[in-house]
Amino acid sequence: MRKTSLFAAALLASAVLPHTAHAQTELSMWYHGAGNEVESKLINKIVSDFNESQSDWKVVIESFPQSSYNDSVVAAALAGNLPDIIDVDGPVMPNWAWSGYMQPLPIEESVIENFLPGAIGRWDGKVYSVGLWDAAVALYARESTLEELGLRRPTLEEPWTGEEFMAALKAAKDSGNYKFALDLGMNDQGEWYPYAFAPFLWSHGGGIVDRDTYQTAEGVLNGEAAIEFGEWWQSLFEEGYAPGTSEAPADQERGFIEGDFAFQWNGNWRAVATLEEVDDVVFLPAPDFGEGNYIGGGSWQFGISASSDNPEGAAAFIEFALQDKYLAAFSDAIGLIPSTPGAAAMTKNYAEGGPLEAFFALSEQQARLRPVTPGYVVQSKVFTKALADIANGADVGDTLDAAVDEIDADIKRNQGYGHEG
């Protein structure tokens, strides 16, 4: 009897044990950082920490080159082959949500209440994505240049006005010490144009699209303020203040560091490298052309694909990744702005007194999201082309009118992109 009982107990245990130590459910995840060794190491660390921290889920990561990531995701969406977790560039998120590639992120608001506004992706009143960092743009200058040209150092509270900014460029040009007064990075005709230059348009009082309705660009991209912006933009190149679209990448990367440019409009991802070579570099806020001073906001964020069968597991991973220690580690490694003040305090660059502290304040106070609409993916390309054409001498009014027509036609073709008209 005793033997029989033992045998039965052993059988029962063998039947039950596999269920007790059950296998983790696999969650697939795609990331845009292939080739970025530092980023890959960090994201892999988060993944392995998460996988070891609990027994329900196991994240398996596949990295893609950033330049082709969006195309890969769109193709996979068409083929019904999306992973559970995707990362998405902030301004692209509304398009992916509207297209049905993503589902809302089931995450408590309290988890993200301290996050920089640019690090949270919202569409249709719901959170779809959250980022571990944000990026910011600033006007790079040398302390010595400001002194030499007798220029006031602008602050967030008192930025340069449009007139002061142009006076600074004129002073730099007239000094004869520089090839160009300002470098805008015109050779990079990708998302850089709307990200970096739309803030100048906003500061003039214009916009890429009417943000009240998102149904038209009429009056905002070709209104009085936009025309004024376009003429100012064109004058930068016509009057020789800035190199145009044919600028060589080499000049863009080395020009400010080697003293060929007095000022450079550049992102914080170049700040660490610049600090290493330019002792007295200062990062100045965007000028105010009359309607406020802005910079672009919104960078890469994590979200959940619409086809994921395990949104709770995907959300658990994303929430795990949003810990301050990971935000700080990413920031220290790749120089971007951590999404929370707590994480910023833990970093070497963005903590109080850190060399890039200014960028956190810039992101917090000046950042404005690019148009939050599925149509942005088209609008950004139209805007880029218009700005390049104007820089190359095209008629400002005609070019902006044509851009408006193209944007409006696209919105109409897509039945308003789901906005209530």
Next chain:
Amino acid sequence: MATISRDNRGLRLAVRYLVLVLVALVFAFPLVFMIVSSLKPTAQLLSDTSSLRAFLPVGDISLSNYTAAFQRAPIGRFVLNSVFVTVVTVTASLFLCSLAAFSFTYLKWRGNGLLLSIALATLIVPFETIAIPLLLFVSRLPWLGLDGIEYGWLNTYRVQIIPWIADALTIFLFVQYFKDLPRELIEAARAEGASWWQIYRRVVMPLSGPVLATAAILKSLKMYNEQYLWPLIVVQDEAHRPIMVGLGYFFQLNVAWGEVMAYLSVITLPVLAFYLVLQRAFIASIASTGVKG
């Protein structure tokens, strides 16, 4: 008078060589720039672009870009993938397209001319216009593997090979070449009782060296150098990525141009080796078919 004539000949020869050397230099410059730049740190590479130093191995020269490039991406894997896909596709393509061309040229069957016209008409259809329908198609196709039937070809070698085997240009090259072969040879073989397969294998193909070389070169370059969009949308795992998608690994926010040049130098090696091995056949094939690359 004879001396003057000899001098003139010498001068003409010197000028001709000078012009040829200059032209050769113009063609060699991109290659020299790529290799020389791959040996320089990015900052120096960028500074040198404004002078002739860009083409000279001067300054801080080392192989560190190669080390870094191999650390950044699994280059060996990408090259192997591309070479494998290229070799299999080209081999299969030469066989099947030559068979098709043989049929179009020598066999009499209903709709022969119409089908050839339709096949050639696909030459004007840009691949981009059919990429998405083709993606949807291959993502649902069945495949009989060791584990039985599975559906979907994504993330495999076959999805990078099979859609590219048959192509109108290769068929066209073979058709044009076969048309110029002496008909008497075919007729004599038929009179001797040879089957069509025997004629294809023993008569036509042994005479088709130049067109095989031309088709192989054009197809290989296309498969090795130009495969970007298709693998981008059908291959999501790193293990199957080809070289052109791999190039994206080097374009980060701060582009390491030295590593880009090192990567390009490495992936160019198989093409250069291929060209050097087949140089004679390549020139002969261009001379005989009149095809310009």
